[in-house]
Amino acid sequence: MKVKGPKTTSLQRMGSVQSSVSQALPPKKSFLYDPKVRGIFYQTLLVCVVGYLFYIAATNAVDNLRRAKIASGFGFLENTAGFDISQTLISFSAAGSTYGDAFIVGLLNTLIVSAIGIVFATFLGFAVGIARLSSNWMVAKVAMVYVETLRNIPLLLQLLFWYIAVLGPLPQPRDSFSLGAGFFLNARGLFMPRPLYAADAWAIGVAFAIGVVVTILFRRWAKKQQAATGRQYPVGWATLGLVLGLPVATWIVLALMNANPVSFDMPVKGTFNLRGGMQILPEFVALLVGLTTYTAAFIAEVVRAGILAVSKGQTEAAGSLGLKSGQTLRLVVIPQAMRVIIPPLTSQYLNLTKNSSLAVAIGYPDLVQVFMGTVLNQTGQAVEVVMITMGVYLTISLVTSFVMNIYNRRVAIVER
């Protein structure tokens, strides 16, 4: 049925169109054109191909392992390790410890260097990021050169640089540098006093914990009071007093009551080596410095972008309300910038943790060096070792991104 010439009224036309539609409707389509059917078909295909590949890989692996007479399963974690590790946070010995212990030692070493690196990199990164926005020309340019240089050179080279160029020329233990106050520096690392805790030293820790909790409660209360009455309380001083003052006071009280709760074991210079004290490996120092300076360059860019993302109107509005420049920064700019800064900052933290695996290049005993290096070579159980190691890093990333998602939901701008 055709729409006739131009004279037909719009009503007629509508009618004719409708009728043509109702007539043209069902030459029933082949089910092959149904997007649902196609979707199922493609996905089945994908599952089959991936499953087949996995099957092939698994059977080959079983064959190869049997031929090479390599055991499988996680029983090897119970076997005696038989090698020493240079830095151990738990007690570890070649004869008495297992591969499982070696795994924990490596994991702890990774975690400790990452945690300390994250703290330092955050401070340095914020400083450099703010410096890049400084009105002081020289400060801004120096910060820029810092960022551009460190970002564009591979971390591996930087680690080798710190390890070989900076820490390499350190003297032998017998000619150690003395840095004063019981600190010594030589080719075996940094030696420092080791704190020894008396039996009642736990009270200081408890005092610290109480201080933190009370501070949080006080801050909440003060904020509520300010919202209700407009009165401000000295939050900063209270925090300082509670978090720092309380443990120090406890210390003094304990020291007055009986012996000093915390004493120090000083390293003493012997003929060949230093005895006593606490030793920090040069590998640890090199890795820490390398990771910190490298990641700080990236954090600086994140911070700069975050601060620039807060529009100038915000600063001007804060100024017109009579806030001082410090208050503007603290109460208006930073809270808004943090919303932009936090997600990429977290991914930088994750990058730092993952990059700590470069420790293997300079011989710091981290998870990869101990477990994926020595243990893998000794046992040959590649599948299990690789699975465990990757599982650790994956868990760290997934937990972090889970927490970050919660945080993001909390700070996200509520749109109406």
Next chain:
Amino acid sequence: MNTAVDMSRFVRSEKIEALPPPSLTRGPLAWMRENLFSSPLNTLLTLVVAYLLYVIIPPLVEFLVINAVWTGTDRSACRAETAGHPVGACWAFVIDKINFFTYGSYPATERWRVNIFFVLLAIGVGWLLWLRAPRRDLGAIYFFWLFPVISYILLTGGNVSLGIGFWSTFAVSGALLVVALAAAAYALKTSIRSAMLIGLGIVAVIGITLGLVSINWGLEPVPTSRWGGILVTLLVATVGIVFSLPFGILLALGRRSKLPILRMASVIFIEFVRGVPLITVLIMANTMLPLFLPGDVTVDRLARPLIGVALFASAYMAEVVRGGLQAMPKGQYEGAMSLGLNYPQMMAFIILPQALRIVIPGIVNTFIGLFKDTSLVSIVGIFDLVKAIESSRIDPNWAAPTIGITGYAFAALFYFIFCFGMSRYSLGVERRLAAGQKR
């Protein structure tokens, strides 16, 4: 009107003396006062930074330039006691070893092949990165197909013997593919001819590739164990980019797909790879890849980390591409669908050209990261630039205290020039793409 109020008036009879121009609004002094010493705090900062620079810069210049040794053939030139003056960087060492740093132990008579590879790579990269280059579609074909095939032939020597059995299997499976596609087209009642053309095209591309590789070009075969230095560094980076871009696009499309299993598979792959360090992926490729293949198949030592790098880079590239896909306004998708385009057409002609264009800076940034990460292959024993330097700094012929530092400084300079250049390029593209949004 005269509102004459009789008051005495003061009219100045002579011109007032002009004030002297403010002395400090122009010139270097004024600039310094404004930018360096505007407040006590700024003055303090300036002084601290100036002191830092004073501590760092002169010794650095002294080491790298003033005391550096530029000529010499062995260690005596770079040792303070034999040279007779304090010795800084020993550039003579780098100059002496430059061929080793560039080619590894690639046979000296065959190095022209590596040079051609460098030139071809430069042409491909330039073609794709220069936004106004002619026929960038041909550039893509060149970079993602022709260039890898030619490079493979050039560097290894080609002449892979595939054997009659392989070719007959290939012919049979090719024919099967064409028939299967034609059958599918018949079942769907679409053009059988175009389906067969697509099938034949796929078979032809693979066949031509394999054919080229198996021809005896008269080039002397060079095993990968002799490759090294900058050649390997650039090769790893090239393989990373050539594979990661197409794979990354596929993964990004998979992640944005409406099909749940496909989406889940893409998400798992991407998040898994992004959650682990590259070095673990490399070690996995090194130790587990041979396990997963049948016992009689061996993978080349160089190919293992290449596979690892390609997989690793794909996951990162996928996230970059996904950003571009998400940035496309919904109207683009709807417009394409309302024109009656199907999914592949919509993606190939409407969405991807726009999405990829806006993520060029992201792609380049990912590539910078990849390029820096190529240095990690030295940890799993691949002979890249870092490894080449490491092995020549223990050369007894060049045993001198500053050799190691000089070598690493050279590598740092090499990486810096590449990465800094690329980051400037991506900034430039970003500015150009933002030009449309500017008011």
